Amino acid sequence: xxxxxxxxxxxxxxxxxxxxxxxxxxxxxxxxxxxxxxxxxxxxxxxxxxxxxxxxxxxxxxxxxxxxxxxxxxxxxxxxxxxxxxx
Numbered sequence: 001x002x003x004x005x006x007x008x009x010x011x012x013x014x015x016x017x018x019x020x021x022x023x024x025x026x027x028x029x030x031x032x033x034x035x036x037x038x039x040x041x042x043x044x045x046x047x048x049x050x051x052x053x054x055x056x057x058x059x060x061x062x063x064x065x066x067x068x069x070x071x072x073x074x075x076x077x078x079x080x081x082x083x084x085x086x087x
Contacts, residue, residue, distance in 0.1 A: 065071055073083065 066075075076083070
């Protein structure tokens with residue numbers, strides 16, 4: 001009687017351990033898939049950041065150009081404005 005009880009206990013323990021390992025493996029695989037997706041998203045965001053940074057630098061160069069005095073005067077002349085003292 002005691003041997004049967006010990007045998008059932010061992011079988012149930014092994015079955016529980018196997019179920020636990022299957023669940024653990026499933027969670028590990030799910031986590032790896034999530035990490036892979038997050039890494040791809042991170043890489044895409046980094047590329048987008050680089051593009052935006054380059055665009056920002058280009059726009060800053062354009063702003064610097066348009067803020068230069070000669071460019072302001074040239075644009076003003078284009079629209080018919082005259083500088084005081086040059087009439």
